[in-house]
Amino acid sequence: MSQLLGDEAPHTGTTIVAVSFDGGVVLGADSRVSTGNYVSNRASDKITSLSDNAYMLRSGSAADTQAIADYVRHYTAMHSMELGRDPKIKSVAKLVAQINYSNKNLLMGAMIVGGWDPEGGGQIFGVPISGTLVQQDWTTDGSGSTYIWGYLDSAYRDGMSREEAEELVKTALALAMSRDGSSGGLARLITITKAGAERRMIKGDEIPLFWDEIEPMGTNGTGMVVV
Template identity: 60%
Template sequence: MALDAQGKAEAPHTGTTIVAVTFDGGVVLGADGRVSTGTYISNRASNKIQQLTDSIYLLRSGSAADTQAIGDYARYFSEQLAAELGRAPNVSTVAKLVSTMNYQNKEMLMGAMIVAGYDEQKGGQVYGCPIGGSLVQEQWAVDGSGSTYIWAALDDGFKEGMTRAEAEQLVVDALSLAMARDASSGGIIRTVTLDKAGATVKYVPGNEVPTWFEDLPAPGTAMAVG
């Protein structure tokens, strides 16, 4: 375990990349599969997309233990609320539930989350839910250590009224770009697409993740050797 200058144990450094993008009629969620503690990679195919209801999912980044606990509680309370209402809760209601738990435990949690889903009232929706308790609805959201590398790519790639295929491709491209540059993101890619037809889960194995080598020097050149 790493120690700081005072000889105390340092908190483990964790990282990931999570993305959610709305399109005309739904929303696409995606995450890489790498789990790391410092320089040690403990899992390359982890599932960071947690189902809360049939049409609402939670994207998790940061401490796996913290965000899994929040997700488990959110799923439990969502099931209880559905039993009381006689119908599934709205995306905004579940997102508010997650943000409330984040705020009430902000001194003890580490990480950031995104709640995304589909309901008949508002269609596909994305809510950024950082640990501090903020709740912001957005057309697209990204978080995790790899997010700093792809903000511009998503800002440029997102368009109003995107088709389902365009949104799915944007999520895969954004994740693969982050995985190419962020040492804490990698492994595989998982995506979930939500619309009125339900949820569609896809898996991109590591050997099929798009690569981005066009900006690297050609092998054998002076720049590559240097």
Template identity: 50%
Template sequence: METELGLKPGEIGLGTTLVAVGFDGGVIIGADSRTSMGGAYVVNRVTDKLTYVSDRIYCCRSGSAADTQAVANLVTYYLQLYAIQHGEEPPVRVAAALFQELCYKNKEMLSAGIICAGWDKYAGGSVYGIPIGGSLHKLPYATAGSGSTYLYGYLDTAFRPNMTKEETIELVKTAIALAIGRDGSSGGCIRLAVITEDGVERHFIPGDQVPVLGI
């Protein structure tokens, strides 16, 4: 028997809310921090779901924690090889293509949904969605995980091209707070990362400071 996430009972899963939004100068990614087991028990309420894969490229993971971490580790390894072979940091599209290939070729065995986002000198800030099944989509913004179903209307309405950094931080924070208010698998604190040419800037909103929205 499997849970609604396609996991076997007792398997650690990431019922979650993930959001990535491009802005004028880079991208901002964010996630809640709740990890559950078997869809019923919270085993970690402060998980960091913003995963480093290169100096200016991160991924957000949903599905099986084990599957997504294994895929992220492989992509990180290949991007390190790319940097050595080419003498420069890899473009975001290369990282996204690696995620897509691994997820698609192993789609019968993996429960892995990925958002890959970052900055490179060729395309600036980029956001790619790789949902479970292994398709690849370049998007102005992306959301994934169990909480994403509550956010599409809000993001469609609130997103504007060329938003400022501060506006985009507020957009991502509000989106995750809205999902936490509605989705039982999302919760804990909010973690954000601002990725630009200057590097990665991390933000942390503790659980007692998360806005109470959508109640």
């Protein structure tokens, strides 16, 4: 996630991941916000509530995605009052996509909407830049996503438990954060089920470090060069 600096175009410096399981969905994001090459916020919360049962993962321009979330939260609140119940996740996702698409020449935001409703259960919708809307069992976006598409494709399976889905999201974020310079900080997860939404924060020192598992060539395992 980035903030605009002068005439510099924003980029999707972020890693966001969503995975479905039997009974709900798990959404996760890193916490780094950059302004150009400068890290302007190390602990940003990129998981935004759109309603009691629907949440958005944000990447791209922080200002743009925050504005979209504010509009959608306003409209879904009115919609919920008219219905007397929480909105359908698909309806919330369509609203996000409509606003994004209608302003595609002005906004730079790649988002994921996930949540639970009685009709569809746990659902995930990808809303990439320009406003396409795609329902998926799992998805990822942001600059860090390029490093973990293959991992998620091979590791995801139908019928996962809640614990397996949470571990998959945590590991995918850790892998992306270890390679992508625009992703970092801590990891935030939210699990959404029939019972509601439960947040979890994984501190930086609790995130796995995968590069330490590989012993550099020409060393004796202590970091000292062997000649």
